[in-house]
Amino acid sequence: MLSNKGRLFIISGPSGSGKDTLLVKLFKAVPEIKFSISSITRPMRENEKPGQKYNFISKDEFENMIKNNELLEYNQFLGNYYGTPKAPVIKAIENGDDIVVEVDVNGAAQIRNNVPDCTSVFILPPSLEALKTRLHDRGTESEEKIRERLLCALDEIKRANEYDYVVVNDDIDTALNDLVGIIRLDRLKIDRNLDLINKILEK
Amino acid sequence: MLSNKGRLFIISGPSGSGKDTLLVKLFKAVPEIKFSISSITRPMRENEKPGQKYNFISKDEFENMIKNNELLEYNQFLGNYYGTPKAPVIKAIENGDDIVVEVDVNGAAQIRNNVPDCTSVFILPPSLEALKTRLHDRGTESEEKIRERLLCALDEIKRANEYDYVVVNDDIDTALNDLVGIIRLDRLKIDRNLDLINKILEK
Numbered sequence: 001m002l003s004n005k006g007r008l009f010i011i012s013g014p015s016g017s018g019k020d021t022l023l024v025k026l027f028k029a030v031p032e033i034k035f036s037i038s039s040i041t042r043p044m045r046e047n048e049k050p051g052q053k054y055n056f057i058s059k060d061e062f063e064n065m066i067k068n069n070e071l072l073e074y075n076q077f078l079g080n081y082y083g084t085p086k087a088p089v090i091k092a093i094e095n096g097d098d099i100v101v102e103v104d105v106n107g108a109a110q111i112r113n114n115v116p117d118c119t120s121v122f123i124l125p126p127s128l129e130a131l132k133t134r135l136h137d138r139g140t141e142s143e144e145k146i147r148e149r150l151l152c153a154l155d156e157i158k159r160a161n162e163y164d165y166v167v168v169n170d171d172i173d174t175a176l177n178d179l180v181g182i183i184r185l186d187r188l189k190i191d192r193n194l195d196l197i198n199k200i201l202e203k
Numbered sequence: 204m205l206s207n208k209g210r211l212f213i214i215s216g217p218s219g220s221g222k223d224t225l226l227v228k229l230f231k232a233v234p235e236i237k238f239s240i241s242s243i244t245r246p247m248r249e250n251e252k253p254g255q256k257y258n259f260i261s262k263d264e265f266e267n268m269i270k271n272n273e274l275l276e277y278n279q280f281l282g283n284y285y286g287t288p289k290a291p292v293i294k295a296i297e298n299g300d301d302i303v304v305e306v307d308v309n310g311a312a313q314i315r316n317n318v319p320d321c322t323s324v325f326i327l328p329p330s331l332e333a334l335k336t337r338l339h340d341r342g343t344e345s346e347e348k349i350r351e352r353l354l355c356a357l358d359e360i361k362r363a364n365e366y367d368y369v370v371v372n373d374d375i376d377t378a379l380n381d382l383v384g385i386i387r388l389d390r391l392k393i394d395r396n397l398d399l400i401n402k403i404l405e406k
Contacts, residue, residue: 122393128403157403165388166396181388185368188381190325193369200331200360 004195006034006097007186008089008115010108010163011179013123014153016134018169022123023102025176033183034092034099039065042080055085073103073110084111098183105159112162119186121179122163125153126170207398209237209300210389211292211318213311213366214382216326217356219337221372225326226305228379236386237295237302242268245283258288276306276313287314301386308362315365322389324382325366328356329373 013019027035039055041062050056062081065071074083084101092099101111108120125131131153135146160166165182169175186192216222230238242258244265253259265284268274277286287304295302304314311323328334334356338349363369368385372378389395 124396124400124403131403154404157400160400161393161397163393165391166393166400167391168399178388178391181384182391185381185384185388188368188370188385190364190366190369193327193371194364196371197327197360197363197369200327200334201357 004096005192006093006095006099007183007192008093008111008118009098009100009183009186010111010118010120011100011102011123012105012108012120012156012163013169014125014131014156015149016131016153017123017125018134018172018175019102019123022167022169022172022175022179023100025172026100026179029176030180030183032097034088034097036084036089036099036101038082039071039085040080040082042078042082072101072114073107075104075107086114089115098186100183105156105162109159109162117191119165119182120163121165121167121182122160123175124157124160124166124168126168130170207299208395209296209298209302210386210395211296211314211321212301212303212386212389213314213321213323214303214305214326215308215311215323215359215366216372217328217334217359218352219334219356220326220328221337221375221378222305222326225370225372225375225378225382226303228375229303229382232379233383233386235300237291237300239287239292239302239304241285242274242288243283243285245281245285275304275317276310278307278310289317292318301389303386308359308365312362312365320394322368322385323366324368324370324385325363326378327360327363327369327371329371333373 011019011023027033037051037053037055039057039062041057041059044050044056048054059081062083065085066074070086071083072086072089074081084103084107089099089101103111112118125134132150135149167175167178214222214226230236240254240256240258242260242265244260244262247253247259251257262284265286269277273289274286275289275292277284287306287310292302292304306314315321328337335353338352370378370381
């Protein structure tokens with residue numbers, strides 16, 4: 001039984017949680033889920049396309065969005081802005097679509113203030129050892145950079161308790177099933193079914 | 204990823220919601236789920252066995268349980284007591300087992316006061332028409348009795364908003380999948396994973 005409105009799902013997870021691979025699998029498995037495209041002001045990289053994961057806009061455009069309250073959350077990092085535009089998320093929810101926003105713990109906290117009626121999921125590595133191994137296995141970064149990423153990951157995990165659900169990404173297919181289940185079963189929550197209950201009672 | 208403790212699931216649904224058939228299928232599909240056996244003081248019927256759905260005890264025994272605060276909820280109906288013993292539920296949760304208690308809306312409210320950390324599911328018929336048809340289709344009761352059951356069902360549905368989830372029992376296999384999903388995914392809720400998060404952080 002489907003409720004009419006869609007829902008916003010916030011997904012976060014530290015570097016090494018395998019969140020990105022999991023999200024790619026999620027959108028293949030459940031193509032009707034919408035994905036929020038971030039607006040950012042840093043230059044486009046060679047392997048990127050506009051409108052895929054990011055919309056590349058100017059600083060002026062971004063600052064106008066801030067001024068007009070058109071963002072669900074935003075952040076500044078190394079002189080560039082990163083943010084989640086409000087309009088596409090609200091439109092998806094009104095259309096009855098579920099929409100996923102991938103953000104860090106700070107972005108998640110900002111979004112919860114703007115859209116309290118959302119569901120948030122934290123992707124967790126199975127253990128500290130697994131996290132360390134995954135950060136090392138990339139093989140492209142210095143020890144110092146890896147150490148920095150690890151501390152950053154631990155800071156994020158400290159705030160996992162702000163989320164509604166935890167998905168442990170040990171076996172990726174299990175994690176995918178868990179994530180799909182969380183999104184699908186959200187439609188059974190009582191606050192998404194009050195219309196149906198009233199419909200039965202009103203007749 | 205399993206958390207250590209089990210969880211109490213309250214399941215309610217009016218006459219005509221198909222709740223009983225659904226529960227029989229649930230315990231076949233997921234035999235590791237425990238089922239809470241009610242203590243009652245009415246005489247055993249011919250088709251009943253002690254310890255299956257009910258434990259048949261004396262009024263004195265029941266009143267002793269009330270006095271010793273050994274019940275999660277109880278009720279009196281036509282001079283007999285009906286109640287949910289506390290000990291087996293607490294034991295199941297401590298053992299890491301999920302346990303289902305089937306009660307009406309009044310019993311559910313009492314249990315929530317005693318075990319706030321539980322998850323409750325209301326089984327709903329798909330429509331008022333379906334509810335009426337199902338109540339008529341039993342074919343064993345007078346029009347007056349059916350009308351009484353219908354009013355009673357509507358009174359219960361009015362309190363569905365006290366529950367965490369709604370499962371619409373239109374297609375029984377879909378409803379079963381929904382119910383199994385709710386019970387399984389409950390283990391991903393943040394409050395059941397704080398130990399795991401702390402374990403990663405403490406090392």
